[in-house]
């Protein structure tokens with residue numbers, strides 16, 4: 001065995017690079033582009049519109065240099081640093097600097113998300129359903145699916161990058177700065193697309209592959225925020241985060257290109273890693289091999305609720321770990337608020353006293369995790385669709401299980417887990433704040449602030465229930481609403497969105513906590529709406545055909 | 550329980566004129582189906598004929614657009630949960646939870662019905678030679694199907710709805726399946742078996758219903774169906790057999806030259822066979838073969854008919 005092992009190894013490696021490993025790449029690329037065309041178009045259009053809207057809106061909101069200077073001072077607040085970046089060009093806040101600083105980071109996140117999704121959808125997701133097996137059995141090479149997926153990522157990012165340049169030049173930004181913004185976004189997409197390719201080699205489920213890549217993105221954000229809070233322009237810690245590399249082009253301020261090289265090199269390194277991992281593993285396999293399990297189910301695994309809990313256990317635990325750790329890390333940013341006010345007393349005059357500032361900051365951090373948990377809630381509820389499409393729901397409903405009961409069980413698990421995650425987020429933020437010596441907001445206040453958003457999350461889920469009950473094929477639309485709400489809830493203040501647009505965002509109607517004078521009216525209305533819509537959705541589900549394909 | 554059994558003294562399944570459309574696709578177009586207590590009923594038809602759709606209507610999963618359906622004396626849509634206590638369903642194609650073991654899937658599905666008869670479950674696991682400790686994801690196709698089968702067969706019910714239940718089973722397991730169905734029938738359970746395995750239908754079923762394009766084209770006992778069909782007759786005769794074409798019940802007559810006279814081949818309805826034989830006897834027959842139709846021919850004729 002000891003002598004045979006290296007041989008086997010060599011053969012496999014040669015296999016991986018043998019001509020033919022890429023056969024069929026072009027056909028797969030076209031297939032993926034055809035399958036994802038609507039999704040990709042919507043993303044591309046949304047991102048380009050966002051750029052254009054931001055430039056036009058910021059220009060009209062802050063027409064004079066004096067207006068912009070005042071705005072620039074606000075942008076050095078810790079909340080702004082976390083949400084946007086370390087703030088280049090705040091001293092001479094031109095329109096270009098403003099667009100780059102206030103929109104750039106949000107677009108980077110969107111592009112990273114899109115790249116991860118695109119990479120995983122064409123690789124692990126297809127492998128999980130068995131489609132890859134049929135393709136690979138014809139003249140499709142071992143590496144073709146991953147290469148095709150990545151080429152699609154490249155193509156999308158090039159299109160969006162060039163489009164960004166075009167839009168920004170059209171609204172009057174300097175061509176050089178606009179090009180740097182477009183390129184920074186594209187390079188970030190390439191990097192996180194490569195992250196997705198690697199994680200797709202590691203897990204057997206597409207869902208976990210995306211989750212892992214998103215965790216990398218979240219970590220990159222936390223590291224960049226922590227680094228950028230230490231010093232204007234970023235500290236050495238910032239440079240540990242790939243997200244900072246794109247921002248460090250200082251686009252539209254003092255443009256430099258070389259940081260993008262780090263992203264490209266990083267992407268190449270990840271792709272080589274992905275190819276090595278992919279060249280060795282079996283089709284359909286991940287890193288961990290499965291072990292035999294139980295010969296009898298636990299006695300507790302009985303009934304719809306227990307089954308739903310069992311099916312979501314892994315994902316709930318992963319979310320709990322991610323939200324908990326993320327909240328602790330984010331909570332440590334709290335001390336920078338009081339620090340900043342003592343450094344820049346004029347900010348205090350502008351924004352109110354330190355206590356109010358800390359409360360506002362805490363509310364924003366809470367909002368951030370609420371948006372994440374709402375994403376969990378939607379994806380958790382969305383499993384009902386998979387259960388139906390794979391034929392499992394039929395089998396369950398052919399037992400004496402009422403439809404209401406089954407759907408109720410799914411909802412109970414989704415909402416129950418969401419509440420637990422919100423409590424964890426509140427406690428995590430508090431623990432993080434206390435660890436850096438800021439105990440001005442109590443644990444209870446954080447938790448109540450997070451739980452104040454439960455009606456908003458429930459409303460989002462309730463709309464998903466209505467769609468699922470009456471028009472199951474439209475389930476994707478709810479994600480669109482969520483995506484908009486997520487961006488608007490966190491960035492709404494920065495984007496200066498009009499009020500009627502903010503009104504469709506459920507989170508904006510939750511009580512603004514912690515702090516005095518919060519109103520619970522919106523929460524109560526949303527709770528009532530959620531109950532009504534949930535009931536309406538259940539009625540639809542009771543009346544319709546199963547499976548609705 | 551006894552009162553419920555008493556209620557189903559009539560047919561276990563009685564469906565008349567069922568219609569169901571999916572958008573512009575008419576999946577059921579006036580389908581009739583009757584299954585009586587203790588009967589094993591075959592449910593046959595080409596791909597896309599509407600068999601699975603019918604079974605889903607009988608389960609109350611789909612709501613028929615028109616027609617009437619009664620299952621165990623109840624309305625499958627309104628009484629779904631109550632009826633499901635008394636029946637079990639095995640789909641032919643289902644991707645059960647890949648992350649659970651076979652045993653967990655079995656127990657989850659059985660516990661949805663109430664307390665589980667573990668000995669019966671274990672006996673079936675044993676008979677189907679199933680390793681229940683594997684994750685569903687890692688089962689071979691046949692083994693994955695066995696999990697669905699055991700989950701259906703382990704329940705104590707009055708009606709089994711089986712939709713291509715043996716897809717992927719090896720011949721040994723196919724035999725075990727047939728034994729299980731016979732035992733169930735012996736206990737008085739009615740069975741509706743949709744299948745493309747004609748040998749299986751021939752061995753197990755008392756009656757068959759053949760559907761095409763959402764409509765019942767033939768229904769009855771296997772013996773009746775055989776009687777309804779034509780036998781193939783070939784003979785070599787000394788005299789010219791052309792006038793046989795005018796006899797009642799004779800179809801597809803063909804005459805070829807033969808050194809000993811003429812070679813004739815034709816199809817004849819079973820009821821008209823005596824008349825034909827009498828006529829043939831007067832023609833100086835040399836060779837004579839009469840072949841009853843195989844079940845396969847019977848089905849192929851119905852499946853292929855462009856009526």
Ligand SMILES: Nc1ncnc2c1ncn2[C@@H]1O[C@H](COP(=O)(O)OP(=O)(O)OP(=O)(O)O)[C@@H](O)[C@H]1O
Nearest residue numbers: 547549571574576595596597598599600601602603
């Ligand atoms: N949910 C649906 N939406 C649209 N069309 C459907 C749906 N379900 C079934 N059909 C169509 O209804 C027709 C009958 O399908 P059904 O599955 O009942 O056939 P079947 O007799 O079970 O065929 P097979 O032998 O291949 O299993 C087919 O044309 C099918 O495409």
Ligand SMILES: [Mg+2]
Nearest residue numbers: 600601602712
């Ligand atoms: Mg079918």
